[in-house]
Amino acid sequence: MIRSLRLRLMLAAASLALLFMLGLLPALQKAFSLALQESIEQRLASDVTTLISAARVEHGQLQMPAQLPDERFNLANTGLLGYIFDRQGNLVWRSRATTTQNINYLPRYDGTGNEFARIRQNNGEEFFVYDVEVKLLGGKSAAFSIVALQPVREYQHTLDGLREKLYLGFGAALLALMVLLWAGLTWGLRSLRRLSVELDEVESGARDGLSREHPRELLRLTGSLNRLLHSEREQRQRYRDSLDDLAHSLKTPLAVLQGVGENLGQGNGEREQARVLQSQIERMSQQIDYQLQRASLRKSGLVRHRVAVRPLLVSLCSTLDKVYRDKRVSVSLVIPERAQLPMEEGALLELLGNLLENAYRLCLGQVRVSLVDEPGARVLCVEDDGPGIPVSLRERILQRGERLDRQHPGQGIGLAVVKDIIDSFDAQLSLGDSPLGGAAFRIVFRVD
Incomplete structure (x- = not known):
């Protein structure tokens, strides 16, 4: 085609x-x-x-x-x-x-x-x-x-001589016509090329909308795209504002309920009821946090972001080194200096933060993060030398609220958020065994 x-x-x-x-x-x-x-x-x-x-x-x-x-x-x-x-x-x-x-x-x-x-x-x-x-x-x-x-x-x-000259003349005329057509089409399609450049700038976030410096035939298209962009931004902002308002309105009653539960727990006879109440409050808080993260990390429809990977990883690893300083984790970053991924910065930060936090927490002492290019794809891999993940449990841990590690506190939504982020950016996540001995989280991004 x-x-x-x-x-x-x-x-x-x-x-x-x-x-x-x-x-x-x-x-x-x-x-x-x-x-x-x-x-x-x-x-x-x-x-x-x-x-x-x-x-x-x-x-x-x-x-x-x-x-x-x-x-x-x-x-x-x-x-x-x-x-x-x-x-x-x-x-x-x-x-x-x-x-x-x-x-x-x-x-x-x-x-x-x-x-x-x-x-x-x-x-x-x-x-x-x-x-x-x-x-x-x-x-x-x-x-x-x-x-x-x-x-x-x-x-x-x-007549044969005339016919031969006609063939040669028509061939030359056709060739000249093709050259003129190519030049004419190149000039005529410059407006589409300019529109394509502006769309690339919109996708990269360099501009908010398309200009009106286009031929009349394209103004209706550019106007519709600008209205779509404006509507999308407004809807996205209203969605976030509504969720923020909901979270704010729910967190205060939840804090009050949690305080009431703690007061109830001071009495021997009501300790069991207080435990049940606090458990339900924790579940409600977990649901709120999860839904807020899902909503805030959905990608925009027309805008395509590009985020440098290595600076984010260096910053995250520096923070986690301080949190897990007693472990003395050795981190290997196999990342090209200027490598980028097609994601929002906040989404990539949340994704890498969850994966690296799990790797730091479960590893014995080694973590490796690599980014390599394959035909039509870019592959991000986070590995550790920990106990790994059994094959029978690999689908389960990606579900919300499921945790294999019961020794450390948490709500079990980190990997579920990772899965949602990856799905929202049309990427693919697979779990496997790492040569280091532990688990390997492999994320494949399609590259246009």
Whole structure:
């Protein structure tokens, strides 16, 4: 499938031009052929007139001079043949050029005056014939057919030359037309290229919307895209504001309930009820935090962000080194200096933060983060030398609230948030075994 609009237009224009020329070529050849035949007819009529002007009738007999005014009748092998027949079709005179020719032609003296025709001999050779019926010669009554013939091969040779020149001319014209079309399409599609550049800038966050410096035909499209961008930003902001308001309005009652639960827990008889109450409050708080993280980390529809990976990793590792300073974790970053990922910075920070925190917490002393390019993809991998994850539990730990590590506090939503972030950016997450001995989280991002 051809995906280039300019190439499609070029092929369509070239096809139409070629079809037009293929249709025009036979018409031009026919026109040239008719014009050439008309020229031959006029020339043969002139030759016949020369014969008529030279002929005389004396005592009922045709008399022709030894030398005719047109030298082509007097010389052999000139290609111009002259014959005179009487009314009964008997040959009464022939030009000197006919001595080497044996023409099988019988005139029709039928009162039509003159006739231009094309005849074929038994040997396959063809001739143009111009036959004129004469009733008066030199003012005396006579009845003769005066005929001039010319071989068709000269006409065919001329026609073949014209046809060859037509082919060459049409080929050159088609090539020139393609060059002009390519230049014209390049100039005409500059507006689309400029629109594409602006869309790239919108996707990268360099501009908020599309300009109005486009042709009239594109203004409706750019206007619709600008309205879509504006509506998307407003809806996204309203969504976040609503969630922030909801979280704020719920956290205060939850804090009050938690305080009430702690007060209830001071009494022996109500300790069990207080534990149940605090458990439900913790579940509600977990649900609020999870939904807030999911909503805030959804990517925008039209905007594509690019975030440098290495600076974020260095910052996260520096923070986690302080949190887990007693472990003395050795971190290996196999990340190119200018490597980027197509994500929002906040989403990437949340994703890497959850994965690295799990790796630091579960490793024995080694963590490795790598980023490599594969055909059509960019692969981020976070590995550790910890106990690993059994195959039967790898799907389970990605579900909200599921935790394999019960020795450390937590709500079990970290990996679920990671999975949501990865899904929202059309990436793929897979769990496997690391050469270091522990788990390997492999994330594949598609690269356009």
